[in-house]
Every structure is written in C-alpha cells, then in structure tokens.
Amino acid sequence: MIVKPVNLGSSVGIARANNRDKLIAALDEAFGFASRVLVEKAVTPLREINCAVLGDAEDARPSVCEEPINSDEILSYRDKYLSGGKGSKSGKSGGMSDLKRRCPADIPDELTQQVQTLAVKTFRTLGCSGVARIDFLNNPETGELWVNEINTIPGSLSFYLWEAAGVPFDELLDTMLQQAFKRHRERAALSFSYDTNILSAVSFGGTKGSKQ
Ligand SMILES: Nc1ncnc2c1ncn2[C@@H]1O[C@H](COP(=O)(O)OP(=O)(O)O)[C@@H](O)[C@H]1O
Numbered sequence: 001m002i003v004k005p006v007n008l009g010s011s012v013g014i015a016r017a018n019n020r021d022k023l024i025a026a027l028d029e030a031f032g033f034a035s036r037v038l039v040e041k042a043v044t045p046l047r048e049i050n051c052a053v054l055g056d057a058e059d060a061r062p063s064v065c066e067e068p069i070n071s072d073e074i075l076s077y078r079d080k081y082l083s084g085g086k087g088s089k090s091g092k093s094g095g096m097s098d099l100k101r102r103c104p105a106d107i108p109d110e111l112t113q114q115v116q117t118l119a120v121k122t123f124r125t126l127g128c129s130g131v132a133r134i135d136f137l138n139n140p141e142t143g144e145l146w147v148n149e150i151n152t153i154p155g156s157l158s159f160y161l162w163e164a165a166g167v168p169f170d171e172l173l174d175t176m177l178q179q180a181f182k183r184h185r186e187r188a189a190l191s192f193s194y195d196t197n198i199l200s201a202v203s204f205g206g207t208k209g210s211k212q
C-alpha cells in the first residue's frame with residue numbers, strides 16, 4: 001500500500017508499506033502531517049508519466065509526455081527539490097525542472113495518446129484554466145493507467161514540457177496571460193450577489209428587545 005497525508009504534496013509523509021507493521025508505522029507518520037490520510041493500492045511495477053495541459057475548458061491542448069526517473073522507490077522531497085541544491089554547480093534548486101527525466105517519455109505512441117487524452121479530460125472536468133501538469137501512474141505489464149494527481153502553478157509550470165512541444169517560454173507566458181484576461185472578463189460578467197429579504201422574517205432569540 002501507499003500511505004499519503006491528504007494535504008501535503010512534495011512526497012512529505014508518504015510511505016510504502018508491504019506488511020502490517022510497516023502500514024501501522026506509515027499511518028502513524030502520515031497522521032502526524034494531516035488529519036486525513038489516503039491509502040492506495042501500490043502500483044507495481046510502476047512507470048510514472050506526466051503531461052501538462054494548457055488552455056481552458058473550451059480549448060485545451062496537451063504537452064509532450066515526460067517520464068521522471070526515480071533515484072528511490074518513491075520520488076522523494078529530496079529528489080524533487082533538493083537534487084539541484086547543495087553541492088550543485090548552480091547552487092540553487094530548480095525543483096522538478098532539474099530532475100532526471102526522459103522527455104519525451106519512451107513509451108508506445110498509443111500510451112502517449114491515451115495519457116494526452118486523459119490529461120485534457122481531467123483538466124476540463126476539474127474546470128482548470130492556464131497550465132497544469134497532470135501526473136499518471138502506469139503499470140507497464142498490464143497497461144493500466146491512473147490519474148495520480150494534478151499540480152498547479154507556480155509549483156509546476158512545466159515550461160520544459162512546452163519547449164519540447166514547440167512552445168517557447170515567452171509564447172507560453174503570453175498564452176497564460178491571455179487566459180488570465182479571458183478568465184477575468186468571464187468572472188466580471190457573473191453575478192456574485194443579489195438582493196433578498198430572506199432574513200427579514202427571522203427573529204433571533206436573545207437579541208436586544210426580544211423576549212422570546
Ligand atoms: N498508488 C501508488 N502506487 C505506487 N507508487 C505511488 C502511488 N502513489 C504514489 N506513488 C509514488 O509516490 C510519489 C509521490 O506521490 P504523489 O501522489 O505524487 O504525492 P505528491 O503530492 O507528494 O507528489 C509518486 O511520484 C510515486 O513515485
């Protein structure tokens with residue numbers, strides 16, 4: 001099983017358990033980080049595939065797929081955020097963009113299309129707009145594919161996935177800004193309040209002047 005605190009991300013507090021004792025220890029650890037914990041069946045063997053989506057519900061397109069390469073069983077906080085840190089030449093961490101990856105992922109065309117279609121569907125179902133990277137779990141033996149999680153900006157701008165898809169960084173930012181303006185115009189056209197007398201007939205016990 002994989003045990004995850006529901007509200008953290010960055011692999012903090014996530015553990016794999018393959019027996020009862022490890023499961024109990026993993027739950028103890030996870031409940032130290034959140035009051036709700038997710039326990040999932042572990043996908044084994046596991047191949048991870050990520051795909052970003054750009055646009056909105058009306059017009060969304062997928063990036064190329066990438067395959068992050070784990071140095072550990074679970075892609076850890078260290079892998080994600082500290083791998084470019086201390087001791088690296090640049091001296092700063094670039095997070096996911098520094099991580100080892102295959103881009104585009106070395107997977108069959110059919111799977112690439114399946115991931116891209118599901119990525120767009122997920123993005124639209126959740127009503128996303130702008131850029132989001134959607135992470136998948138795949139069992140290469142059975143071909144099963146799961147949406148694992150969706151990552152929002154600024155954590156996961158995934159500019160490298162767009163560069164690989166022929167969208168340079170400035171064009172990506174341009175598209176995102178256009179999306180933001182569009183979203184703003186759409187929101188401005190919506191009503192967020194309306195006049196009502198709904199509370200006028202209610203008497204609140206204990207308020208000044210009231211005897212009931
Ligand atoms: N059901 C699962 N089966 C196998 N490995 C998993 C499963 N869920 C997560 N993992 C591993 O744990 C890592 C972190 O889990 P994830 O759900 O992506 O949480 P986070 O929000 O911390 O990124 C994944 O990248 C993957 O390596």
Ligand SMILES: [Mg+2]
Nearest residue numbers: 010011135149
């Ligand atoms: Mg993740």
